Amino acid sequence: MADFFLKGAVTVLVRGEEAPLFPGRLHQRGVTLKNLQYSRQNEVQFSLCLEDLGKLRQEARHFKGKVRFKERTGLPFLKKRIMRFTPFLLTSICFFILMILLSAMIIRIDIQGADAELERDIRTFLKKEGVREGAIQLHDVNTEEISRRAVQNIPGVVRFLIQKKGVVYVVDVSSEKPPALDTAKTRHVRAAKSGVVHDMFIKYGVAEIRRGDFVEAGDPLIKGTKKKPAAGTVTAETWYKATVTLGGNALKTRNGEKRKHIFFSIGEKEYSLWDPSSLKGPVQTEENRYSFHFFSYQLPFSLRTxxxxxxxxxxxxxxxxxxxxxxxxxxxxxxxxxxxxEAVITGENVLQKRAESGKVKVIIHFQVLENIAIH
Amino acid sequence: MKWMGKMAGLPEDAVGRIPRVVIIGMNKVTVYNAEKLEQFTDQTVRIQLSDALLEIQGKSLEVIELMPSEVVIEGTMTSVCLKEKRSG
Incomplete structure (x- = not known):
């Protein structure tokens, strides 16, 4: 009976000459008994609901013999036992939370295939992206997006591969190789780009140019000897042209209203935890996925907002x-x-600007001061 | 009470507190509307009904449930005996 479990029950052991009659007397008082067993000479055992304990006590007063409680079962006793284990339970829950947090922490970032300078650049870039040692990251990092941005933003990086291996991020980079040095050619310093010489610093060699000279790509700048090749920097004003097309659609901004939907998924199934009414009008949606790891194993539940x-x-x-x-x-x-x-942008001019079917196309001319000296 | 049940075409045990004994195989006896569990040992169980006495003998008998209106007995039964109640 469910009552026995919910309200709690005790197993009673009755010993004495009149023990075989004892359950009958209780029965007459309207008590429900269960699992009556006659175990030995004049010894009867039965279980009884906690509610009827008072009636048992009344009956036991007239009884010549011993009445003893043997076992306690049911929810009230179970609760007590669980309460005794509370510290242990709390500690294990804390342990799991701590483990999940530690598993989400980035312990190390390994960068392969980069020299010291590039490695520093990559680390600063990753820090900006939120990937740094000691950071706790519950949401999944979009590695493809980071890779794409890294190639765009870090100068000299050709290939950028970022991979999460447990708590370690492994970054594999390929950088542009500097052009092979040819001793025969390195005698003179040449111009890498055409421009107007702005400033120069000659370590060794004879300058072929003066300030204000216009040089074209490949022109010799500083002449050296075979024994001692020329060295130095030549800062020149160079030009860049950029064409930008702006979308014709009107600029839209967030007006501060937002709705957050929270989904909870176990395995393949996804349940919505919080589902507010959707907004009217145009919306911009941002999605975040939070997954939990225990050491390097992914736990089967995750959150998505x-x-x-x-x-x-x-x-x-x-x-x-x-x-x-x-x-x-x-x-x-x-x-x-x-x-x-080291390059500095010194000026910009809009060369051309025209509206084309709702889009604006602008051509801009930039003046840049940079070192054009190469061997 | 009895004639009312007959008029209505109900089985006899459906009306009033008339004791009913159900024996299932050799191992289980259920007694409805028992008045009192008079004696209980592992070899003899005596149950008082309203106008009779039910005596069950067997080995390792157990009363699984003893509710105000229902008694369930299990164990290896050797005999089930219904006696008329002694007057006085």
Whole structure:
């Protein structure tokens, strides 16, 4: 009977001459008994609901013999036993949480195939992306996206492969190899690009040029001897042209309203934990996936959140000047990523700007100061 | 009570507190509307019904359930005996 489990029951051992009559007396009082057993001479054992304990006590008063409780079963006793184990249970839960957190932590980042300088660059880049040693990352890192951005943003990187191996990220990089040095050719310093010489620093050799000279790519800049090749830097003003096409669609911004949907998945099945009403109008959706690892094993449950941001048309229409500024800014950032670190952008001019079927096409001319000396 | 049940076409044991004994095989006896469990040992179980006395003999008898209106007995039965209640 369910009552016996829910309300708790005791097994009673009755010993005495009148023991065989004892259950009958209890029965007459309307007590429900279970599992009556006659175990030995004048010894009867039965279980009884906790509720009827008072009646048992009344009966036991008239009884000549011994009444003893043998065993306690049921929910109330189970609860007590669990309470006694609370510290142990709490500790094990804490252990699991700690283990999951530690498993989500990035312990080490291994970078292969990069020299010291490139490695430093890569580490700073990864730090910006949120991948650093000691970071706890529950959400899955989009490695493809990082790889793509790394190739764009880190100068000199041709191939970027990032892989998660448990708590270690392994980054495999290939960088552009510097052109092979040929001793016969390295006697003179030549221009890598055409430009106007702005400044020069000659370590060794004879300068072929003066400030303000226009040089073309391949022109000799500093002459050296066979014994002692020329060395130095020549800073020249060079030019870059960038063509930017801006989408004609109106600028949209988030208006601050958002709805977060939370999904919980066990194995293949996905359940929605929190499902607010969807927003009206255009939305921008961001998706985040959180998975839990125990050591390197992925636990079979994960969380996924989808945040919808409501979009609104930017209230003010961009003026032409503002638009131009934005285009220049974007083009400048793209160019900076391509140029070596020492290069400085000194000026920019919009060469051409035209609207074509709702899109704006802008050609910008940049003046850059950079070292053009190569061997 | 009895005639009412007859009029309605009900079986006799469906009306009132008339004791009913169900024997299932050699191992199980269920007694409904028992009045009192008079004596209980592993060899003899005596149950008092309203106008009779039921005596079950066997080996290692056990009362599985003893509820106010139902008694379930299990064990190896050798005899089940229904006696008329002695007057006085």
């Amino acid at each position: 989808e945040t919808d941001y409501s979009l609104k048309r930017a209230g003010t229409v961009e003026s032409e000047a503002e638009q131009e500024k934005r285009v220049i800014q974007a083009a400048k950032a793209a160019l900076m990523a391509k140029l070596p670190k």
